[in-house]
Amino acid sequence: MLMKTAAQSLTEQLATRFGERIRNRLLAPGARLPSVRQCAQQQGVSPSTVVAAYDQLLAQGLVEARKNRGFFVREMAAALDTHAPGAMNQVASAKITAGAPSPHAPVNATALIRGMFHGSSDKPQPGMGVLPPQWLETTFMPAAVRKVTGTRALQEFSLQYGEPAGDSGLRRSLSKKLAGLNVPALPAQIVTTVGATHALDVVSRTLLRPGDHVMVEEPGWAVEFARLSALGMRILPVPRRADGPDLAVMAQYCAAHAPKLFVSVSVFHNPTGYCLTPGSAHRVLQLANEHNFHIVEDDTYSHLAPVHATRLCALDGLQRTIYVSGFAKILAPNWRVGFLAAPPNLVERLLDTKLLATLTTPALLEKALAWCIDQGQLRRHAERIRTRLDLARARSVKLALAHGCTFAAEPAGLFGWVETGVDTDALSQRMLDEGYLLAPGALFHASRQPSTLMRINFATTQEVAFWKVFARLRDAMN
Template sequence: MALTRTPDQTLTDQLAERFAERIRTRLLPAGAKLPSVRACAHQQGVSAYTVVAAYDKLLAQGLIDARRQRGFFVRDVLQKSPAQSRGDQPSADEELSAVVNPVPPLGMRPTRSSGSLINATSLMRGMFYQASNKPQPGSGVLPVAWLEEARFMPAAVRKITTIETLRAGSLSYGEPLGDSGLRSVLAQRLADINITASPNQIMTTVGATHALDIVSRTVLKAGDPVMVEEPGWSLEYARLDALGMRVLPVPRGPDGPDLDVMAHYCETYAPKLYVSVSVLHNPTGYSLSPGSAHQILQLAERFNFYIVEDDTYGHIAPEHATRLSSLDGLQRTIYVNGFAKILAPNWRIGYAAAPPELVERLLDTKLLSTLTTPSILEKALALCIEQGQLRRHAERMRLRIATARSRSVQLALEAGCQFVAEPSGMFGWVETGVDTDMLAQRMLDEGYLIAPGALFHATRRPCTLMRINFANTLEPQFWRVWKRVVAESQARG
């Protein structure tokens, strides 16, 4: 979106406010480097004088720092240390390479951050930022128009909200583990994918993220090492970091995690937990092979750690996909799922199925965080599952995603993209050839929010990859803009 001089606002003011908004919403995180004066002037179609004046305004507002012979960097506006407010702090690259232990022999770095290394707020706010009314390639959910097809949901709510049901569901806290009817149908749903769990082994939560958080708070304490797949879900790195855990990034390949790295971590750091997305891994789309699953479970048994299996994308997964919880029988595995991706992001219903000896401990943590969960929506969801409506909706979405994926991949290849993982599921993992952190800022100027590859690594560092949502990259216009912006970035070196 080009800057245009108006009677009420100069180009300097507009440019300064554009950067200020992105800093305040964390779309430009602490430590991020702003474009050079010359590059910014070229990108925005303004004079270098305008850029200098805009950067001066940001300096005066305390939003950025000027570092001699290095450029302008976003300040951590939440930090309180006077020393950190000066322009002599470490560079972004130096901050992002900080670790508390020497580099292990296999080259993997267990990370602990302080403050701005992995800022949970920075990573989350982009999910709620609407860059424009255009489809957003970086989005993690299906388009609203697709989800609106689930018309059975409002009908289910109306059906269960009789006066008596509404009274019973509103004037008491409900069942601590969650609505018994929903837990019963979830037990049957798990049986359909060969996971045996009684309703008393299942606990409902406020979404799958809440379930993951409950597991972490139950089985871990601050400073404990946790193995997490890399690339992986940015929120999981940020959440564990915020809890004070030591993140051990495990490279994820087509068949599963790098087992040699996992074994090294087990021998060196004795991790307490391994967090895995076995099926349609985010962002690569990889799914676990039976052979890898067997070896992971052997490591868990040998080194005595739990596995939390996040099956968020299981609703759109191929039949008979390999799941650790199925092979393990919920002995060392904790199965987590939710309905935000396939049904309704704001219903916030998730659940965890756990070994019997862990259930009461997990429930204690749940009670401390949210007491119980809203039973009205849980009862409505149970009805949708019982009547087969959710299953049929998931089948329609699976077919629609497959069609979108085929179209999106074609457009991406025509635009010069390379897929570093076989396209599968909702997301594509794409090589762009340019720094996607910088590309993300340029695409924001065009009204598109993309997901740069740095967000999917345990320590934020320059990356040329990006994740695309196949359902939101169906318009040729996006790819024309993307191709132009990439060419401009490459031309500037």
């Protein structure tokens, strides 16, 4: 709670609290601040204190007032230097000019990413997209690095650029690994990248041009919406169902817009946890052949999924499909090792795009990863993680149900798609006061709109303390 001190008034404290969250992107551009009455109740201050604090935020250029709607975080807030000469004149005029809302909310995905790096508290964070660091601790990873950094070996590959497509040993290991998933990819069809997100970016920059239409599953990964929007693509949201994408909607898009690409998460879809069925996969591939578009299949969660899960790339044999994955979720987030496997006729174009952006990727960590795969260490580690995650999921689901939540999708994989009964954008702001970062449902849609859903990480929602705070604040909102 705010407490008046000689050094700082309640108004200044409240303005500082919101200002820090906006600058750290914990409050995303376009997010609505609580109403004056709601904020006064939440913070235990008078409405006049809230009005004065919001007025300070307006003067700093961090928020804007929209007539009859309230106060919203400005899209351009991060770029404003309020200490520069003339800056106060610029923001003063902004106080009386209500800006139009952005047509896309995807940029708000950066709030979740920055929250991951910023760390709102030392509590387990329900909105995180990764496993807890202690789950990923191993003894074999340091051993792998030591193995490949003998004095002579380290000097050999440190003093020259690596192989353009990535370490050949790793690409051979990945080829064998993909064969276990029934995805036929020769080492020459594999290109390593700086994480799976970079692989998706390489595909987009190679196959698309600004203005092209791209089909993306909705709800979907917030970062993908943001990334494609930043590249100037026109997003066509495809509703994701339990068996796969809505095929009728895809067919309509194909007839009306001739999309160039479809981005799909077939296995343990984020945020719902759905897995693609063979029948749906077959029809998606038929549409791709009929309407001449490519499919990029993001299999980021492959290490957590059963081997027999249906994958488009396995059924298609890498003809119209491109396979993307990485190792941040299961092994080493900061190693930033990802890869793509593509049809032979696309490999050189994709490689050219990679070279223009990064030249090559670091051979040291790629060689270490190859050792982890070849020695069976990664496989055994993934088995331990899956067992631990199964137990965590059971505990988290039980706590969620006990505190009045329901699941909009059958709990599976790393994430749960939870129905809360309240606006999770507003709830997430209240939870920040308690040290918890939520992932509100609006983040997972192409255009931001109020949602009562939220995505939770099963690994970080096993403590009853979080659910008690959640239930208290939700009930207060009701």
